[in-house]
Amino acid sequence: MIERPAADDDPGSWTLAVRNYLRRRLPLQNALPDRQPYFVGSWVYVFGVITIAALVWVIVSGVVLAFFGPQWWHVSGVGRFFNSLHFWSVQLFFVFMVLHLWGQYFAAGWRDGRAATWMIGAIIFLVSIGAAFTGYLAQQNFDAQWIGVNAKDAINSIGVGSFFNVLNFGQMYGLHVMLIPIAVTILVVVHIVAVRMRGVVKPIAANQVQRP
Amino acid sequence: MKHIDQEAYYGSIRTVPYDLLKELAIALIGTLVLVAGLTVFLSSPDQPPETIQSWAQNDPVDLVTTAAGELAGTTVSAQYGAPYNSGSASVQSLGFFSPQAWFGVHEPVNSAQDFVLTPLEKASVGNPDLVAALSAYNSADPKQQQAWLDAYTKALTDAKADSNGKITMAAGDYGPLPAMMDSELALARAGGLDGALVANGHFYQTDYTLPLLFMGDGGYLASLASDAHLLGNQWGMMNETGSYPGQTWLWLYTLWYQLPPFAGNANADLMVVLMMTILSLGLVLVPFIPIVRDLPRWLPVYRLIWRDYYREEAAAAPVREGTA
Numbered sequence: 001m002i003e004r005p006a007a008d009d010d011p012g013s014w015t016l017a018v019r020n021y022l023r024r025r026l027p028l029q030n031a032l033p034d035r036q037p038y039f040v041g042s043w044v045y046v047f048g049v050i051t052i053a054a055l056v057w058v059i060v061s062g063v064v065l066a067f068f069g070p071q072w073w074h075v076s077g078v079g080r081f082f083n084s085l086h087f088w089s090v091q092l093f094f095v096f097m098v099l100h101l102w103g104q105y106f107a108a109g110w111r112d113g114r115a116a117t118w119m120i121g122a123i124i125f126l127v128s129i130g131a132a133f134t135g136y137l138a139q140q141n142f143d144a145q146w147i148g149v150n151a152k153d154a155i156n157s158i159g160v161g162s163f164f165n166v167l168n169f170g171q172m173y174g175l176h177v178m179l180i181p182i183a184v185t186i187l188v189v190v191h192i193v194a195v196r197m198r199g200v201v202k203p204i205a206a207n208q209v210q211r212p
Numbered sequence: 213m214k215h216i217d218q219e220a221y222y223g224s225i226r227t228v229p230y231d232l233l234k235e236l237a238i239a240l241i242g243t244l245v246l247v248a249g250l251t252v253f254l255s256s257p258d259q260p261p262e263t264i265q266s267w268a269q270n271d272p273v274d275l276v277t278t279a280a281g282e283l284a285g286t287t288v289s290a291q292y293g294a295p296y297n298s299g300s301a302s303v304q305s306l307g308f309f310s311p312q313a314w315f316g317v318h319e320p321v322n323s324a325q326d327f328v329l330t331p332l333e334k335a336s337v338g339n340p341d342l343v344a345a346l347s348a349y350n351s352a353d354p355k356q357q358q359a360w361l362d363a364y365t366k367a368l369t370d371a372k373a374d375s376n377g378k379i380t381m382a383a384g385d386y387g388p389l390p391a392m393m394d395s396e397l398a399l400a401r402a403g404g405l406d407g408a409l410v411a412n413g414h415f416y417q418t419d420y421t422l423p424l425l426f427m428g429d430g431g432y433l434a435s436l437a438s439d440a441h442l443l444g445n446q447w448g449m450m451n452e453t454g455s456y457p458g459q460t461w462l463w464l465y466t467l468w469y470q471l472p473p474f475a476g477n478a479n480a481d482l483m484v485v486l487m488m489t490i491l492s493l494g495l496v497l498v499p500f501i502p503i504v505r506d507l508p509r510w511l512p513v514y515r516l517i518w519r520d521y522y523r524e525e526a527a528a529a530p531v532r533e534g535t536a
Contacts, residue, residue, distance in 0.1 A: 024215075025215060030218060032232055032233070033230060033232060034229065034230060034231065034232075035227040035228065035229055035230055036227060036228065036230035037222050037225045037226070037227055037228075038225070038226055038227065038228045038520075038521070038524075039225070039518050039520070039521040040228075040230065041228070041520065042517050042518055042519075042520070042521075044517045046239075049235055049236055049239045050239050050242075050243060052236070052239070053236065053239035053240045053242070053243040053244075054243050054247075056240060056243075057240075057243060057244060057247055073258075074258060074260075080255065080256070080258070081251060083256050083258070084250075084251035084254070084255050084256035085247055085248065085251050086256075087251075087256035087257075087456075088246075088247045088250040088251055088254075088256070089243070089247045091250075091457055092243060092246065092247060094460070094461050098461065103517065105498070105508060106508050106511065106513035106514055106517060107508065107514055107517050107518075108505070108508040108509065108514070110498065110499035110505070112216070112221070113216055115499035115500070118498060118499050119496050119497070119499070122492075122495045122496040122498070123496060125495070126492055126495075126496075129459075129461055129462070132459060132461070133459070136458075136459060139258075140261060141257075141258050141259055141260060141261050141453075142259040142260060142261050142262060142436070142440075142453060143257065143259060143442075143452060143453050143458075144261070145261050145262060145424060145427070145433065146433065146436075146437045146440075146442050146448075147449075148420075148424055149424055149425075149427070149428040149433065150437070150442070150443075150444060150448065150449070151449075153302060153304075153481050154481040154484070154485055156294070156295060156302070156312055156481075157304040157311075157312050157479075157481035157482040157485060158311050158312065158482060158485050158486075159294075159311030159312050159314060159315035161294075161295045161312070161315075161318075161319075162294070162295045162315035162316070162318040162319075163318065165295075165319060165419070165421060167419070167420055167421040167424045167425065168418065168419045168420070168421060169418050169419070169420055170418025170419060171418075171419075173418070197215075197216070198216045198218070199216065199218040199221060199222070202221070202222065202225070203514065203517075203518040203521050203522070204508065204509055204514045204518075205509075
């Protein structure tokens with residue numbers, strides 16, 4: 001159905017401009033597709049969705065851990081269970097994110113106007129390393145102590161230690177449970193929207209395949 | 213951002229039914245089963261933290277040696293430099309490039325005062341012997357203090373501690389240091405030094421800079437880290453306590469520390485961080501870097517990824533040629 005502009009539409013309306021942009025660039029059939037090119041049946045596309053699924057469990061388990069406080073999981077069996085869920089979903093998140101990254105590299109997923117999608121994905125990988133690093137520093141155990149003592153020299157060497165103190169538990173915990181997860185989540189949403197707006201890239205040299 | 217008309221883009225490539233939300237739901241359930249299975253069977257690592265109290269109880273000579281080093285100004289933290297103090301021993305640079313020095317002191321640390329003298333002053337209330345020892349030390353001229361510290365530190369290399377933490381060492385002219393260090397050790401063994409270093413005039417506290425720097429100056433924490441294979445030269449950044457995977461995604465960052473010219477270099481941290489910053493930028497900018505962006509076309513991995521597609525295209529090719 002084509003929605004025609006009403007006679008009294010305000011041409012300067014920001015809301016209308018955004019709505020029209022989204023309707024044009026991300027129609028619902030692209031955002032929630034029920035058909036895809038048949039080459040999407042490749043196993044390589046599974047890595048992306050598993051990465052997102054692992055991130056969901058990272059966030060769910062992290063929310064539970066944050067709700068009960070940083071010391072809970074050291075003294076409670078239930079807390080330890082949720083910490084273990086958090087720990088293993090982080091490990092799976094990274095494993096499948098790296099597989100997704102390599103898969104997209106060998107597929108040259110940035111082709112045909114998709115460079116921004118690749119760049120956002122690479123930034124998600126780098127920000128996720130920061131998320132994990134602050135998480136390791138916020139564990140309140142021997143590992144966290146040693147990582148802080150050991151890592152401070154690298155952080156200090158580039159001057160960042162002046163405002164990012166790895167020995168300050170409060171600062172690392174705040175960054176880990178609030179600011180960095182919000183950044184990762186926003187970036188992942190933008191990444192997914194970028195994929196859905198453009199669709200998946202065609203196979204290399206599609207329609208120009210030579211017989212072997 | 214370039215707009216792509218998907219219908220025009222895919223052209224004649226046939227489409228098949230696809231359920232995005234069902235795929236996501238299956239991935240969520242499958243991942244949860246996997247994560248829950250790993251949780252139930254393997255749990256997660258949690259080696260309890262060390263305290264200054266446990267340090268004092270397990271290795272009292274190391275604690276006292278470290279405390280004497282803080283007074284003498286010979287420890288890592290005492291000579292560190294930015295962001296802790298005006299030292300320079302740990303300030304890294306590459307020629308004129310030294311952001312560590314440029315940012316200056318932001319977390320002021322006076323090792324002698326913060327780790328020894330201030331805690332002892334707090335502990336000296338009602339302890340006339342310690343008050344007298346502190347008074348004698350503070351009123352002595354720096355040369356005298358240094359002479360006491362040199363003799364005391366030398367004697368500590370052969371010192372022994374009994375099961376009660378009592379340190380015995382050769383007799384010598386150590387001035388008030390034995391009384392001060394006995395009190396420092398007693399305070400640490402009772403757990404008071406842990407509290408003294410985090411209290412710092414605040415009721416609420418989440419900053420562990422002082423106790424961690426003090427513990428880092430000693431040999432006890434590092435020996436435990438070495439046993440757990442967590443040192444930098446043991447690929448420690450990507451290791452974890454126990455037999456669990458650590459931050460394995462830091463493998464490349466860790467790799468440089470094992471190789472020349474980084475291994476053992478006083479400016480290794482700055483060099484490695486700069487190297488990784490450049491490589492990270494390169495990762496983000498892959499689509500624009502010649503050769504790196506062309507490799508996927510040259511390598512046959514994409515034929516594996518879209519194996520079915522190429523098989524179908526190849527099978528259809530004669531028909532297409534015939535109808536062209």
